[in-house]
Amino acid sequence: MVESSSGIIYIIIAMIILLLFVYIIAIISLVKLNNMKKRYKLMMTGSNAKSLENMLLEHISKVDKVMDQNADIIDDNKQIHNILQNVIQRVGIVRFAAFEDVGGDLSYAVALLDRNNTGLVLSSIFSRNNSTTYMKPIDKGTSSYKLSSEEREALNRAMAKG
Incomplete structure (x- = not known):
């Protein structure tokens, strides 16, 4: 009977160690999840989008507008360059x-x-x-x-x- 009670003690100790290990993993997971939530909120700052997909679509739209403006600026620059070829220099x-x-x-x-x-x-x-x-x-x-x-x-x- 002494042998079976010492076996149970070892099993209980092993279960306590395993439970502590699971508890530590859970705490680490919660900390990482909180960090991810903070980064997500920081990334979504200034956006009225409720999801990452909507935010990305808004940014793509803004990038398209900037690209169109850059194309217009490049065209204007070429026209100015051509005009400057004929001015007194x-x-x-x-x-x-x-x-x-x-x-x-x-x-x-x-x-x-x-x-x-x-x-x-x-x-x-x-x-x-x-x-x-x-x-x-x-x-x-x-x-x-x-x-x-x-x-x-x-x-x-x-x-x-x-």
Whole structure:
């Protein structure tokens, strides 16, 4: 009888150890479940969706809208880039005294060019009694009109900036 009571004690001890082990696993599972609930609530913050599926569908919709906006921005950027190819991007200025009796370098030549070195050269000649302004077209760095040395210098300065 002593042997059977010691066997029962071992079984009870084993069951207590097993029960403690199950209890520890249950506590660990509850802690992990609470952490998951906190992460779920944090993830759902700011969303009026009641389920993860609805929240994901809302986010997909927002991503689609952002992608459409990005496509519009890219198209606008291309249009702006094309427009900028034809705007004045390079300027060269030369001031000079056209006549010995007029001081202060009041005459000037200004080259205004786009990216392709196309544009115009403006020159203004000042004398004591009048002022004359000339405009000569420039196509890809050259003019069909004869350029003065000052106009050529202004053109070269503008093209050097590119």
